[in-house]
Amino acid sequence: MTRPELRIRTDRFVSNIAAVRERIAPSTLMVVLKDDAYGHGLRWAVDAATEAGVEWYGSYDVGSGVEARRVLGDTGRILAWVTSTDAEIDDALHDRIDLGVGSAEYLTRIVTRARAQGVRARVHLKIDTGLHRNGLLPEEWEQTIADVRAAEAAGHLELAGIWSHLAEASDAEDDDAQAVFLEAVRVAESSGPTPEALHLTASAASWWRPELRGSVSRIGAFCYGVRSADGPELDGVLPVAELIATVVTVRDDEAVIAIGSFDGIPSTLAGSHVGTTAGARELRRIDATTAVVAGWPGMRAGDPVWLFGAGEHGESSATTLAERIDTVGEEILTRLTSRVRRVVVA
Structure with missing residues (x-):
């Protein structure tokens, strides 16, 4: 991918x-x-x-x-x-x-x-x-x-x-x-x-x-599965979509992933938590077509990173990300560009 x-x-x-x-x-x-x-x-x-x-x-x-x-x-x-x-x-x-x-x-x-x-x-x-x-x-x-x-x-x-x-x-x-x-x-x-x-x-x-x-x-x-901004979680309701990017480069203690502001990710989301195979990690920087994530033991090119989803890998929900920049969860979803491939998986 x-x-x-x-x-x-x-x-x-x-x-x-x-x-x-x-x-x-x-x-x-x-x-x-x-x-x-x-x-x-x-x-x-x-x-x-x-x-x-x-x-x-x-x-x-x-x-x-x-x-x-x-x-x-x-x-x-x-x-x-x-x-x-x-x-x-x-x-x-x-x-x-x-x-x-x-x-x-x-x-x-x-x-x-x-x-x-x-x-x-x-x-x-x-x-x-x-x-x-x-x-x-x-x-x-x-x-x-x-x-x-x-x-x-x-x-x-x-x-x-x-x-x-x-x-x-x-x-x-x-x-x-x-x-x-x-x-x-x-x-x-x-x-x-x-x-x-x-x-x-x-x-x-x-x-x-x-x-x-x-x-x-x-x-x-x-x-x-998008809850209200500043609202509680919803019983029996889970996020339907999860945004996943691939590690393209590993350097020192960081992983570079193939997603950036050109894909519709606000650069102001830097500092939030994303999900990895080793759990939550900090999203340190968002550039034009890539982003930088704090590394984890054994990371390598091709590993998935979850930008948002249901939290199964330590990632935030779309609404949690939205709350960081004073907006609503649906904006995080709807601003994604056509460079992001939509895939129905189940």
């Missing part, structure tokens, strides 16, 4: 999905696929999750939703929640992708495109519960619901869901957000059927705040 490898464990992904589903039941799991399934590969993730019985997928953008639909065929439900262009709306309608809607302007464009195509668009209406990350304001909600019901009656729309994001800054703020969310659901129910998918929580709140869960929970990072 001359190029570094991101080795991806399907068995762990499936096991994590089972652990998450057990934790959030009776809420339904929506596996989130943003950023190419957090750097693991969208097609692999959809294949594996489908085999595990997952029916809901959060693609974030329409393009990823279209790719997921190619894998799913006629099965499964996909939600793309980023505001999209008219051409993307057309693609979503063609491939039966639900659309997250956070503004009256976007809703109008979706209805226009659905009318032009002679199809019924499935939408999830977003209420702004205080995070101000897109979403309709509470004072806009009643009129927008009326517009949605009129479009439903005309055959252009189906209100498939109501959703929002939480700030997760404090329990009290999240409780207040839930109150806004539930009032939005009440207003919708007063004018028609309750939407199938009510989803307020993502990974952290779905895991630790059961009283906030709706009928669906959007969970990305935890399914891939």
Whole structure:
């Protein structure tokens, strides 16, 4: 092996999905696929999750939703929640992708495109519960619901869901957000059927705040074994991916490995611990295409070094590395470049 490898464990992904589903039941799991399934590969993730019985997928953008639909065929439900262009709306309608809607302007464009195509668009209406990350304001909600019901009656729309994001800054703020969310659901129910998918929580709140869960929970990072920054370990959940590089040169008390900042490893991670066949060692320096690791007895060219993983060889997790540079674990995964070979090993 001359190029570094991101080795991806399907068995762990499936096991994590089972652990998450057990934790959030009776809420339904929506596996989130943003950023190419957090750097693991969208097609692999959809294949594996489908085999595990997952029916809901959060693609974030329409393009990823279209790719997921190619894998799913006629099965499964996909939600793309980023505001999209008219051409993307057309693609979503063609491939039966639900659309997250956070503004009256976007809703109008979706209805226009659905009318032009002679199809019924499935939408999830977003209420702004205080995070101000897109979403309709509470004072806009009643009129927008009326517009949605009129479009439903005309055959252009189906209100498939109501959703929002939480700030997760404090329990009290999240409780207040839930109150806004539930009032939005009440207003919708007063004018028609309750939407199938009510989803307020993502990974952290779905895991630790059961009283906030709706009928669906959007969970990305935890399914891939990436815990929250500064958060505790997750029972029954392990990192799905491990990053491995090969020793190319041995000199004195150091090993030079074939990975560097050009591969997407931040140079500021110097000083962290990596895994070797002899256990944890310090990552002393990160250069452009190589890095230097503290040596161990009997080291030689060709030996593997684990940059991150499940800790089986003394390595840190992606999130532990991220905490050193004040970011989140998924950034360590998603910034890896194409020079890192993705290999599914189980």
